[in-house]
Amino acid sequence: MDYLTIDSLTVSGAHGHYPHEREKEQEFEVSLRVGTHLLRAGQSDALDDTIDYDVLKRTVLDVFAHETRFLIESLANEIAERILRDTHALEVTITIKKKEVWDNGVPGVCITRRV
DSSP states (O other): OEEEEEEEEEEEEOOOSSHHHHHSOEEEEEEEEEEEOOHHHHHHOOGGGSOOHHHHHHHHHHHHHSSOOSOHHHHHHHHHHHHHHHSSOSEEEEEEEETTSOSSOOOEEEEEEEO
């Protein structure tokens, strides 16, 4: 399997378990690793034979922009479901980090889902 990646995408949203996390938007860092077959794209040099990075980015931004979530696990799961449903992806690993929560350390989640 081959992989497309997007690293360190910064997105904003009012997500979190605690009320102060939902009162104003905070920054999150999102990274994606999307498993698919890229041989055809490598040979054809055609966007139709791969997964468009812009589609992946828009999916992440759309999930973060809609309803407020209590858990970043829920955000990650929604992103994974959409990518697996709407692209040629066979596997997706999503990492979400809450950059502004603590003054020392960065909490986050990393999930992998497969077709």
